[in-house]
Amino acid sequence: MIEVLNIEKSFGDNHVLKGISAQFEPGVTNLIIGGSGSGKTTLLKCMVGLHQPEKGKVLYNERNFTEMSMQERIPIRQEIGMLFQNSALFDSMTVEQNLMFPLDMFTNLKRSEKRKRANEVLERVNLEGKNKLFPAELSGGMKKRVGIARAIVMNPKYLFCDEPNSGLDPKTSLVIDGLIKEITEEYQITTVVVTHDMNSVMEIGQKILFLHQGQKWWEGSNKEITKTDNQELNDFVFASPLMEKLLK
Numbered sequence: 001m002i003e004v005l006n007i008e009k010s011f012g013d014n015h016v017l018k019g020i021s022a023q024f025e026p027g028v029t030n031l032i033i034g035g036s037g038s039g040k041t042t043l044l045k046c047m048v049g050l051h052q053p054e055k056g057k058v059l060y061n062e063r064n065f066t067e068m069s070m071q072e073r074i075p076i077r078q079e080i081g082m083l084f085q086n087s088a089l090f091d092s093m094t095v096e097q098n099l100m101f102p103l104d105m106f107t108n109l110k111r112s113e114k115r116k117r118a119n120e121v122l123e124r125v126n127l128e129g130k131n132k133l134f135p136a137e138l139s140g141g142m143k144k145r146v147g148i149a150r151a152i153v154m155n156p157k158y159l160f161c162d163e164p165n166s167g168l169d170p171k172t173s174l175v176i177d178g179l180i181k182e183i184t185e186e187y188q189i190t191t192v193v194v195t196h197d198m199n200s201v202m203e204i205g206q207k208i209l210f211l212h213q214g215q216k217w218w219e220g221s222n223k224e225i226t227k228t229d230n231q232e233l234n235d236f237v238f239a240s241p242l243m244e245k246l247l248k
Contacts (some may be wrong), residue, residue, distance in 0.1 A: 102224070141175060
């Protein structure tokens with residue numbers, strides 16, 4: 001489990017996060033949603049150590065990540081998998097080399113063991129036999145699946161996904177959503193997804209944190225989100241053409 005306690009973050013005079021507290025549970029898809037500038041990406045970056053909050057704590061299974069030195073954070077960082085918005089694959093490396101990169105950096109496995117692990121995660125994301133392809137030879141959806149495979153190659157306890165459906169068509173987005181949910185439940189990972197995609201919210205939003213103007217404005221599930229009387233959340237949710245269509 002990941003806990004954030006009273007997180008405050010500013011950039012100059014811009015007070016982005018204003019006392020955010022929340023829990024992110026293992027085995028369920030935890031979504032952070034909100035409009036542009038609401039603070040959702042900043043919160044994610046505070047959670048993984050890319051930003052240092054001025055106040056508050058980030059706890060990984062009761063370990064205070066926020067107060068650790070860079071050296072002390074290394075064991076927790078090795079438990080984290082990250083799917084970036086643009087997949088962040090190395091263009092000069094093959095799919096297999098991209099997957100083996102974290103294993104080269106952080107393990108002492110033999111080459112054959114690394115290749116075996118790469119093949120295992122490729123099979124898990126339904127990309128068997130794509131080892132020797134380069135990113136330029138992959139579709140957008142395939143790149144996302146390789147990104148997911150690389151994020152789980154180290155058997156992480158925690159998985160962070162930043163706008164995983166950005167740039168994808170609706171059909172491919174459903175595939176990526178389903179894969180994230182399946183992997184989360186199968187491996188009992190604590191998964192945190194930052195998204196503005198209402199289709200993702202309705203498909204996999206088992207626990208949802210809605211941020212508004214840097215504050216936690218609402219918390220609940222996808223089954224509860226359409227029944228709330230929270231005006232700001234309703235304005236966000238029902239601005240989506242998808243939700244308008246569902247409610248007609």
